[in-house]
Amino acid sequence: MIPFPKGLSRTPAARPGPLGPVADAPHGFGGTWLAVGLMSGTSMDGIDAAIIETDGETVVGVGPSLTLPYDDAFRDRLRAMLGRTSLDDEDGRRLHRDLALRHAEAVRALLKGSEVTPDLIGFHGHTLWHDPKAGVTVQAGDPALLARELGVPVVADLRQADVAAGGEGAPLVPIYHAALAEGLDRPLVVLNIGGVANVTWIGKRGPKDLIAFDTGPGNGPLDDWVARHTGEPCDRDGRLAAAGSLDEVRLLRLMDHAYFARPAPKSLDRKDFDHVPGIVEGLSLEDGATTLTAFIVAAVVQSATHLPRSPVRWVVTGGGRHNPVLMDTLTGWLGAPVQPVEAVGWNGDALEAQAFAFLAARHRRNLPITFPGTTGAPEPMTGGRLYRP
Ligand SMILES: Nc1ncnc2c1ncn2[C@@H]1O[C@H](COP(=O)(O)OP(=O)(O)OP(=O)(O)O)[C@@H](O)[C@H]1O
Numbered sequence: 222m223i224p225f226p227k228g229l230s231r232t233p234a235a236r237p238g239p240l241g242p243v244a245d246a247p248h249g250f251g252g253t254w255l256a257v258g259l260m261s262g263t264s265m266d267g268i269d270a271a272i273i274e275t276d277g278e279t280v281v282g283v284g285p286s287l288t289l290p291y292d293d294a295f296r297d298r299l300r301a302m303l304g305r306t307s308l309d310d311e312d313g314r315r316l317h318r319d320l321a322l323r324h325a326e327a328v329r330a331l332l333k334g335s336e337v338t339p340d341l342i343g344f345h346g347h348t349l350w351h352d353p354k355a356g357v358t359v360q361a362g363d364p365a366l367l368a369r370e371l372g373v374p375v376v377a378d379l380r381q382a383d384v385a386a387g388g389e390g391a392p393l394v395p396i397y398h399a400a401l402a403e404g405l406d407r408p409l410v411v412l413n414i415g416g417v418a419n420v421t422w423i424g425k426r427g428p429k430d431l432i433a434f435d436t437g438p439g440n441g442p443l444d445d446w447v448a449r450h451t452g453e454p455c456d457r458d459g460r461l462a463a464a465g466s467l468d469e470v471r472l473l474r475l476m477d478h479a480y481f482a483r484p485a486p487k488s489l490d491r492k493d494f495d496h497v498p499g500i501v502e503g504l505s506l507e508d509g510a511t512t513l514t515a516f517i518v519a520a521v522v523q524s525a526t527h528l529p530r531s532p533v534r535w536v537v538t539g540g541g542r543h544n545p546v547l548m549d550t551l552t553g554w555l556g557a558p559v560q561p562v563e564a565v566g567w568n569g570d571a572l573e574a575q576a577f578a579f580l581a582a583r584h585r586r587n588l589p590i591t592f593p594g595t596t597g598a599p600e601p602m603t604g605g606r607l608y609r610p
């Protein structure tokens with residue numbers, strides 16, 4: 222564990238706060254879909270694909286999942302397109318097409334050797350730009366082409382309606398966390414540590430008793446730091462962070478950002494951390510890794526001040542849960558039980574992809590996917606657009 226820095230304030234005692242609306246009565250529906258979910262996350266490691274059986278309210282069955290990694294050349298191409306708001310030129314159209322084709326390849330790999338044909342695909346695409354205050358969120362990857370390639374209806378454009386209504390358009394996964402958390406002790410917090418990190422607080426009042434927001438950086442700035450110094454994609458198993466020392470002064474500078482004090486709901490783009498390399502510049506490889514690992518944890522500790530009540534436990538999903546230094550430091554600094562989501566029987570490598578399958582099913586049922594407590598939408602909102610093959 223990285224020692225707790227003197228200059229950082231501890232989580233204040235949890236205080237009561239506004240709660241999201243409680244669920245409407247479920248709509249009657251007798252059937253289920255076999256739905257594939259596809260996510261290309263901010264860490265740009267590859268395409269996650271998973272299959273579930275669901276009616277959009279409960280998860281009836283969970284099937285296999287996989288990650289189709291991006292090769293370095295494609296990752297560089299993707300990175301070069303970050304920040305784009307338009308795909309309307311040759312490079313943009315090529316990326317839109319190639320992402321769809323790679324997602325089709327991921328679905329074929331997922332289904333290989335099985336007799337299964339999915340009924341539905343939930344497709345996130347890859348976020349190039351996210352600025353909900355300006356009403357803009359851009360995901361690359363052509364859903365119409367994906368539907369044609371696979372001969373299966375595709376639900377995509379899942380952030381657009383929420384952003385158009387004044388919501389943050391992110392995070393979208395909380396309603397899936399809530400569906401999975403039925404029957405578990407609550408309040409429960411699900412913490413996702415991918416490229417960016419986000420939390421879902423699930424209260425006791427039913428499946429829509431949710432508060433969710435992005436906490437701050439996930440592995441993104443740490444991955445970038447390690448890649449720049451070593452060419453490796455990440456601080457594998459936290460080895461570098463374990464060997465370094467925390468630079469408390471720089472951590473406090475990293476935490477001196479208006480986002481952390483801002484009340485939820487709120488969301489981030491990867492670009493919101495563009496200033497981070499400048500702050501850690503000059504540190505040794507190991508001390509930089511320790512300080513950027515501590516930054517992820519400090520942002521989570523700060524996020525706890527925006528939660529209505531302390532949870533009974535934190536369950537962690539996303540690639541960050543594989544980093545033992547990060548997990549131990551979270552446990553120490555939060556002073557609460559912190560476990561990987563596998564402790565409650567979920568698959569942390571497949572959860573986000575599964576969520577997009579679930580959201581596609583909710584779209585087909587016309588059930589809301591975002592809520593005042595998760596994105597700041599004015600009311601529970603449906604979302605997504607259906608592309609038929
Ligand atoms: N063994 C490990 N040790 C340290 N870090 C790891 C390990 N395995 C994965 N990671 C981290 O997890 C990251 C990938 O996480 P994940 O797949 O959840 O991200 P993502 O889905 O792309 O992001 P987001 O949730 O922001 O969209 C890697 O970039 C790496 O930093």
Ligand SMILES: CC(=O)N[C@H]1[C@@H]2OC[C@@H](O2)[C@@H](O)[C@@H]1O[C@H](C)C(=O)O
Nearest residue numbers: 263348351391392393394417419435
């Ligand atoms: C705009 C965007 O793509 N945001 C992602 C990103 O990655 C993690 C965090 O920031 C989260 O808000 C969101 O993804 C997850 C899948 C979500 O919408 O729940």
